[in-house]
Every structure is written in structure tokens, then in C-alpha cells.
Amino acid sequence: MIAEIIAAxxxxxxPFRQDTNSLYLTARLNELGVQVAFKTIVGDNFEHLTGAxxxxxxxxxxxxxxxxxxxxxxxxxxEAVGAAMGLKLRRDTEILTGxxxxxxxxxxxxxxxxxxxxxxxxxxxxxxNANGSAPGQYIDTVVGRHxxxxxxxxxxxxxxxxxxxxxxxxxxxxxxxxxxxxxxMLRMALIPESQVDARTAPIYKEYTDVETTxxxxxxxxxxxxxxxxxxxxxxxxxxxxxxxxxxxxxGEAVFSSHGExxxxxxxxxxxxxxxxxxxxxxxxxxxxxxxxxxxPGSSRYFLGGAVVYADRLKTTFAEVPEEMVRTExxxxxxxxxAMAEGIRRKTGAAVGVGITGIAGxxxxxxxxxxxxxxxxxxxAMSFAGEGKAKVVExxxxxxxxxxxxxxxxxxxxxxxxxxxxxx
Amino acid sequence: MIAEIIAAxxxxxxPFRQDTNSLYLTARLNELGVQVAFKTIVGDNFEHLTGAxxxxxxxxxxxxxxxxxxxxxxxxxxEAVGAAMGLKLRRDTEILTGxxxxxxxxxxxxxxxxxxxxxxxxxxxxxxNANGSAPGQYIDTVVGRHxxxxxxxxxxxxxxxxxxxxxxxxxxxxxxxxxxxxxxMLRMALIPESQVDARTAPIYKEYTDVETTxxxxxxxxxxxxxxxxxxxxxxxxxxxxxxxxxxxxxGEAVFSSHGExxxxxxxxxxxxxxxxxxxxxxxxxxxxxxxxxxxPGSSRYFLGGAVVYADRLKTTFAEVPEEMVRTExxxxxxxxxAMAEGIRRKTGAAVGVGITGIAGxxxxxxxxxxxxxxxxxxxAMSFAGEGKAKVVExxxxxxxxxxxxxxxxxxxxxxxxxxxxxx
Numbered sequence: 001m002i003a004e005i006i007a008a009x010x011x012x013x014x015p016f017r018q019d020t021n022s023l024y025l026t027a028r029l030n031e032l033g034v035q036v037a038f039k040t041i042v043g044d045n046f047e048h049l050t051g052a053x054x055x056x057x058x059x060x061x062x063x064x065x066x067x068x069x070x071x072x073x074x075x076x077x078x079e080a081v082g083a084a085m086g087l088k089l090r091r092d093t094e095i096l097t098g099x100x101x102x103x104x105x106x107x108x109x110x111x112x113x114x115x116x117x118x119x120x121x122x123x124x125x126x127x128x129n130a131n132g133s134a135p136g137q138y139i140d141t142v143v144g145r146h147x148x149x150x151x152x153x154x155x156x157x158x159x160x161x162x163x164x165x166x167x168x169x170x171x172x173x174x175x176x177x178x179x180x181x182x183x184x185m186l187r188m189a190l191i192p193e194s195q196v197d198a199r200t201a202p203i204y205k206e207y208t209d210v211e212t213t214x215x216x217x218x219x220x221x222x223x224x225x226x227x228x229x230x231x232x233x234x235x236x237x238x239x240x241x242x243x244x245x246x247x248x249x250x251g252e253a254v255f256s257s258h259g260e261x262x263x264x265x266x267x268x269x270x271x272x273x274x275x276x277x278x279x280x281x282x283x284x285x286x287x288x289x290x291x292x293x294x295x296p297g298s299s300r301y302f303l304g305g306a307v308v309y310a311d312r313l314k315t316t317f318a319e320v321p322e323e324m325v326r327t328e329x330x331x332x333x334x335x336x337x338a339m340a341e342g343i344r345r346k347t348g349a350a351v352g353v354g355i356t357g358i359a360g361x362x363x364x365x366x367x368x369x370x371x372x373x374x375x376x377x378x379x380a381m382s383f384a385g386e387g388k389a390k391v392v393e394x395x396x397x398x399x400x401x402x403x404x405x406x407x408x409x410x411x412x413x414x415x416x417x418x419x420x421x422x423x
Numbered sequence: 424m425i426a427e428i429i430a431a432x433x434x435x436x437x438p439f440r441q442d443t444n445s446l447y448l449t450a451r452l453n454e455l456g457v458q459v460a461f462k463t464i465v466g467d468n469f470e471h472l473t474g475a476x477x478x479x480x481x482x483x484x485x486x487x488x489x490x491x492x493x494x495x496x497x498x499x500x501x502e503a504v505g506a507a508m509g510l511k512l513r514r515d516t517e518i519l520t521g522x523x524x525x526x527x528x529x530x531x532x533x534x535x536x537x538x539x540x541x542x543x544x545x546x547x548x549x550x551x552n553a554n555g556s557a558p559g560q561y562i563d564t565v566v567g568r569h570x571x572x573x574x575x576x577x578x579x580x581x582x583x584x585x586x587x588x589x590x591x592x593x594x595x596x597x598x599x600x601x602x603x604x605x606x607x608m609l610r611m612a613l614i615p616e617s618q619v620d621a622r623t624a625p626i627y628k629e630y631t632d633v634e635t636t637x638x639x640x641x642x643x644x645x646x647x648x649x650x651x652x653x654x655x656x657x658x659x660x661x662x663x664x665x666x667x668x669x670x671x672x673x674g675e676a677v678f679s680s681h682g683e684x685x686x687x688x689x690x691x692x693x694x695x696x697x698x699x700x701x702x703x704x705x706x707x708x709x710x711x712x713x714x715x716x717x718x719p720g721s722s723r724y725f726l727g728g729a730v731v732y733a734d735r736l737k738t739t740f741a742e743v744p745e746e747m748v749r750t751e752x753x754x755x756x757x758x759x760x761a762m763a764e765g766i767r768r769k770t771g772a773a774v775g776v777g778i779t780g781i782a783g784x785x786x787x788x789x790x791x792x793x794x795x796x797x798x799x800x801x802x803a804m805s806f807a808g809e810g811k812a813k814v815v816e817x818x819x820x821x822x823x824x825x826x827x828x829x830x831x832x833x834x835x836x837x838x839x840x841x842x843x844x845x846x
Contacts, residue, residue: 011638026436026437037465037466038463213437222439284713285709285713285727286730287709289713290713293730294827296784304708306727307702307709307716317727317729347739401717
């Protein structure tokens with residue numbers, strides 16, 4: 001059983017906009033055991049859309065359209081699907097009456113164009129739109145000797161999602177063979193994808209009934225496991241068994257065994273240890289603090305910190321000796337250590353983290369940093385009552401954005417590893 | 424002349440990954456006057472990929488593939504295009520020799536599989552890959568009576584982009600009729616899209632030779648103008664004329680008339696006024712600082728600041744009186760004002776900005792904030808030598824992420840408007 005998702009809309013054929021509904025729809029269809037084999041993006045062009053519809057209906061069992069159900073002349077999905085499937089449109093009086101009522105309630109006259117939204121394909125069920133005016137349509141029919149399910153959904157994500165949940169999922173679930181899927185995700189930071197694959201492939205390849213996907217990006221590796229079985233328990237048991245074996249192989253590199261983000265894990269670990277955290281950031285400019293505070297409830301364990309971009313502020317906010325900044329340079333092991341220790345003392349936190357580096361594209365400031373390379377970053381971590389802060393030197397590559405992101409990622413991963421050692 | 428972009432790779436048919444290369448390719452093809460009419464995403468499945476290739480070559484003049492050129496069994500683009508076009512593959516000894524040399528230089532043995540990357544379609548030109556091992560291919564041929572250009576590019580964005588620039592753009596430009604395109608983008612913050620459209624549509628609709636696109640999101644409205652003419656000057660004159668009329672209508676709401684980001688504009692304005700800036704953030708948790716420091720060279724005008732998440736730090740870092748936090752609550756006009764003034768004094772900056780609010784999902788802290796609504800945010804701005812800081816009260820809607828983003832957006836927009844008044 002394979003599906004095709006067709007996103008209709010010329011704006012998604014510009015350099016500025018992407019179809020995102022298909023990610024949501026893919027997740028939902030996968031849950032029902034339907035694999036998405038094709039995604040097509042096509043503009044508001046009757047001929048193109050009709051051609052794409054015809055192809056999709058011939059090569060997929062389930063075809064889901066998003067967009068093109070509005071009232072304007074550019075909204076052509078109804079007509080195109082009709083042409084592709086040889087189905088006529090009839091104007092549904094019930095829908096039309098509802099639309100007139102809604103306009104009347106707002107003391108507005110309904111523009112003539114809007115009545116097109118009441119056009120329904122022969123044999124289609126009308127899907128109610130809880131969040132907008134364009135109804136959806138659901139066709140379950142036989143083309144040639146093949147059963148085809150064709151679904152027309154509106155483009156705005158909130159309308160599409162609500163309509164899928166309320167109207168499509170129950171219909172599809174009743175139609176398709178019962179499926180019980182289980183998922184697990186393991187996450188690792190700052191480890192090469194090739195290493196993860198080399199070490200885990202011998203394990204996951206044994207589980208031919210579990211689909212394993214490795215995704216890498218932004219300093220993180222994700223291992224997704226998906227399994228479908230006759231019961232939820234059976235499926236869960238398989239993904240859990242595989243996840244546990246992979247976790248045993250990768251050990252402490254796995255920061256999350258149920259999908260939590262690195263930020264969430266660090267905050268959770270701080271909570272379990274009744275420790276508070278403060279940060280002093282130079283090259284990351286608040287990125288670490290921003291990532292931590294994006295997590296709801298982070299205020300319980302993250303006190304805050306300082307963005308010490310100007311050298312002077314390293315002294316004001318993180319008690320770094322002025323002399324040290326001058327002689328060692330703001331990007332130095334000594335300054336990173338002083339930042340972590342200083343911000344911890346200044347805020348009374350149990351843990352202080354300090355990050356300083358050269359994010360580029362310009363070189364380090366004149367003075368001791370002038371010849372230090374772009375991508376040189378120091379991450380320091382200071383624990384109350386433990387003496388000198390530990391410092392890690394990094395040599396990161398890439399542009400400013402990547403260096404800042406990876407520096408913050410190293411900051412979080414150092415914290416996690418540091419907390420792990422302090423159970 | 425229409426194009427189709429085919430992204431090959433099963434990972435892009437999961438709920439986790441999207442094709443992004445097509446945005447880049449669309450911009451580049453548009454520059455040459457080629458409109459993208461279809462985008463197809465297809466998995467690593469020979470039959471599906473061959474079918475998609477056949478359809479694309481029949482309905483588009485230019486077909487660009489991304490992905491599927493690697494050495495593994497899943498990399499099927501070469502074979503599929505060959506099958507779709509009836510072209511044989513030959514193993515190119517020059518490519519093969521190069522590959523052996525690269526492996527030898529790293530003292531490694533080349534895995535047998537890798538030699539597949541040396542397979543070239545009959546009649547194809549080989550496109551050198553400056554950033555990776557998989558070469559691209561370029562086919563300019565006639566199918567039936569129609570000229571077809573078929574391009575095979577590697578999937579990794581850095582490889583694809585470099586190869587397009589160096590190898591494809593010159594070939595396409597030499598083939599296609601000369602086109603001169605000009606673009607302009609106007610950006611506005613925190614203004615409803617409907618208002619922008621109502622005020623600007625009467626203007627841009629007069630310019631039928633300029634394509635206008637309005638995009639809204641993340642507290643920003645973008646107006647894109649694109650025009651193609653016989654010469655660069657003519658095209659530029661048209662988009663400039665339209666942009667100037669729209670800018671005159673929208674006035675100070677336009678923060679950027681050549682595409683600069685709001686952060687860049689604020690930093691530029693600070694620079695022109697020889698002013699420095701510091702921030703004290705509570706609910707945004709470093710997001711404002713992070714956005715400013717993401718801009719290269721920001722250190723010249725942004726000194727840094729404090730993330731004063733814990734109440735105590737509002738006093739330590741921003742000199743907010745403890746008593747005030749207790750009586751007014753951390754989310755109050757008084758505290759926002761004190762944060763802006765305090766961080767300015769403490770850092771010696773010319774401008775201080777303070778942001779405090781309730782980002783949710785939990786309610787305000789017990790005490791004076793307990794009954795304040797989620798989304799209540801205060802943004803304060805203090806200018807040296809001007810007395811009391813100005814405070815704006817916001818009532819934002821949405822989830823934690825949206826409230827934080829909009830709060831930071833308001834912070835930047837307040838700064839811009841404040842700086843505008845101080846020319």
C-alpha cells in the first residue's frame with residue numbers, strides 16, 4: 001500500500017516557500033502502515049495539476065492533495081482531480097447554505113467566487129473544516145481493478161491537520177488492515193555518523209522487522225526505529241530490544257533514549273542532582289542560554305548568565321581579571337576557565353559554563369588572539385567545591401552559524417558528560 | 424521553458440527530512456528565466472525513480488536530479504535515468520583513476536562499490552565535484568522533437584551548489600536565451616499581512632511586468648519583486664520604481680529596503696550613531712543577544728548583556744532593586760524599565776534593552792505575577808542621558824516558542840524605531 005502526496009500551490013515552486021504539510025501527513029500515513037513513495041509539488045496550473053493527479057492515481061493507492069481548495073481562480077484542485085478521474089462536480093447546497101450563513105453572521109456579503117468551495121466531486125464524501133471555510137473531500141473508489149483512495153485537504157496547516165485527525169484518520173483506519181506500530185529514537189551528540197553506523201549496523205541489520213533510519217545534522221545523530229506488528233506490545237518489545245542493544249553498544253554517547261533533546265536531558269540531570277547552572281558566553285552570544293531557556297520549566301535549574309561579548313563585560317559579569325584578557329587574549333584556555341568559575345561564583349550556581357572562541361568570518365581581535373584560527377573555541381565547566389574548571393579546546397570548521405551551533409552543542413554535551421560523572 | 428526538480432532519497436519520504444536543494448536550484452533556474460513547474464521527491468527505488476524520470480523528461484524541458492550518485496546500492500539515479508532515456512552506462516577510466524588516486528593519497532583501499540561512481544551515461548558530459556567524490560552528469564539532447572537538458576547532481580548541498588555554479592550555470596546560460604532579471608525585497612516587522620496587502624496591492628498591481636510575492640511569518644512580512652527585461656538596467660529600474668512607491672506608502676514600517684535582516688539594520692543604525700547596546704533578557708533567555716551576535720561584526724556595537732532568568736540575577740546583573748521584584752513581580756513595567764536602565768549603566772552602553780514576560784506554558788511565579796496572563800511581555804529601552812526608559816506592554820499569543828520569538832522581534836523593532844527618532 002503506497003501513497004503519494006501532492007502539494008498544490010505556485011508559491012511552493014518559488015525559492016521562498018516549501019511544502020511542509022507532507023511531513024505531517026507522512027508521519028500519520030506511516031502510522032497506518034502506508035508508506036509514502038512519491039511527493040509531488042505542482043503549481044496553480046490546471047493542465048499541470050491534472051497531469052500530476054492522473055499520474056499519482058495511477059501509481060499510488062492513496063493520494064492526498066493539500067491546497068488548492070480556496071475560493072480564488074488559482075484554486076484548481078477540485079477541477080483537476082475531477083478531470084483526472086472523470087468525475088463531475090456538483091454544487092452542494094448544504095455547504096453553500098452554511099457558507100452564506102457564516103458570511104451573514106459577520107454581516108458580510110459572500111463574494112460570488114466563494115461558491116466554488118461548495119463544489120463536490122461525484123461520489124466524494126465531504127470533510128468538514130473546523131478551522132476554515134474550504135471543506136475537504138474523500139473518495140474511495142475503484143479505478144480499473146485497483147482500489148484508490150483520493151483525499152483533498154486544504155493547504156493551511158492548522159486546517160489540514162484538524163481535518164485529517166477528525167475526518168481522514170478514522171476513515172483510513174477503518175479501511176486499512178489493522179496495524180500496530182511502535183517507534184523509538186536514540187540521540188547522540190558530536191559523534192561521526194560513519195562511526196555510529198559502523199558500530200550499530202551489525203546490530204540493527206539483525207532486526208529485519210524493524211526499520212532503522214540514521215539521520216545526522218547540527219552536531220547530532222538520531223537513530224529512528226520503527227516496527228509494525230499484530231499488537232502494540234509486540235511491536236514495542238521489538239523496538240525496545242533493538243534500542244537497548246544499540247544503547248549498550250554506544251554507551252554514554254547516547255544522550256537520549258526516548259527522544260528528549262540535549263537541552264532537556266541536561267536540565268533533567270541538573271534537577272536530579274539538585275544543581276543549578278549559569279553560563280558566560282562570548283562567541284555563542286547567548287545561544288546556549290537561549291537553547292536551555294527554550295525548554296519549559298528551565299527556570300528551575302538554569303539561573304541565567306551573561307553574554308560577555310565585549311572584553312570589559314568578561315570582567316564586569318564573570319570576574320575575569322582584566323590582565324588575563326590582555327595577556328592571554330579573550331579566546332584562551334585561561335579566560336574560558338575564568339569565565340566558567342567567575343559566572344558560577346557571581347550567580348551562586350552549582351555549575352558554571354564558559355564559552356569563548358572565534359566564530360568568524362573575521363579573525364581574532366588584535367593582540368594575543370590575532371593569529372588564532374577561526375573555529376578555535378574553548379568550553380569550560382566549573383563545579384562548586386571542585387577547584388579549577390575543566391577546559392576543552394575545539395577546532396571547529398564551517399561558517400559562523402555552524403561554529404556557534406557546534407560550540408553550544410559542545411557546551412551542552414560537556415555539561416551532560418560532567419553531570420554523568422557526578423551521580 | 425519549464426523545469427522539473429527531482430530529489431532522490433528515501434530519507435526525504437520520512438517525516439524527518441525534507442528536500443531543501445530545490446529552493447536553491449529554483450532560485451538559480453529562475454535567474455535564467457526557467458520556471459520550475461514540478462518538484463518530485465522519490466525514494467531509492469529503481470522502478471519508482473525510473474518512472475519519475477520518464478515522466479519528468481516528458482513534461483519538462485530541463486530536468487535536474489539531486490541525490491542518488493553515491494557509491495552504495497541505494498544510489499540509483501544514474502541507472503534510472505539511463506533506463507528512462509534508453510542510454511547505456513560506460514565506466515569512465517579517467518574518473519576511476521582519479522578515485523583510486525584519492526584513496527591512495529589517504530593510504531586507503533578503494534571499496535569495490537565506489538567504482539560505480541565512475542559510470543557515465545552515453546552522451547553525458549562529466550561535471551567535476553570540487554567537494555566530494557561523486558561526479559555529476561549533464562545531458563543536452565533531443566527526445567522526439569524536443570530539446571531536453573537533463574542534469575544529475577549530488578545530494579549534499581555544498582557539493583550540489585558548487586557543482587551548479589561551476590559547471591551548470593555557464594552551460595545553461597550559453598544555451599538559454601539571454602535574460603536580465605532584477606530583484607528587490609522590502610521587509611517589515613510586526614504588521615499584519617492583510618494590512619500590507621490592502622495598502623500595497625493598488626500599487627503593485629499596476630506593475631504587471633513585475634512579479635510581486637508577499638510572504639509572512641515569524642513576525643515579519645517580506646515583499647519580493649522580480650522583473651525580467653532586455654537589459655539589467657531596465658529590469659532594475661522597474662523593480663526600484665515599484666519598491667520606492669511601496670516604501671513611500673508603508674513609510675517607517677519598512678525596516679529593510681535591500682533585504683537586510685532586522686538584526687543587521689539595528690546594528691547598522693547603532694554604528695551610524697556611534698552607539699553601543701546591551702541587553703537584559705528574562706523570558707527570551709538570550710534569544711535577542713543570540714540573534715544580534717549571529718551577525719558578523721556585531722561585536723563592534725553590541726557589548727553583550729545578561730540573561731537574568733532567576734530573580735536574584737536581575738539584581739546582580741541589571742541592578743533591579745530586590746524590593747521592586749518582590750512588590751511589582753518580575754514581569755512588570757517597573758522591572759522591565761529597571762532592567763533596561765540597569766544593564767545600560769552596568770555595561771556603560773549608550774542603549775539598554777530589557778525584556779521580561781511570561782512565555783508559558785506554565786503561569787507566572789507565585790506572588791504578584793501569579794495571575795498575569797501567558798503572553799504578557801514588557802519591552803523597555805533606555806537611552807543614556809535621556810531619563811526614564813520607555814516601556815511597551817505586549818499581549819502575545821501562541822506557544823512558548825512563538826511568544827519568545829515575537830518578544831525578541833518586538834525588542835529589535837522597538838530599538839529600530841527608537842534609533843530612527845534619534846538621527
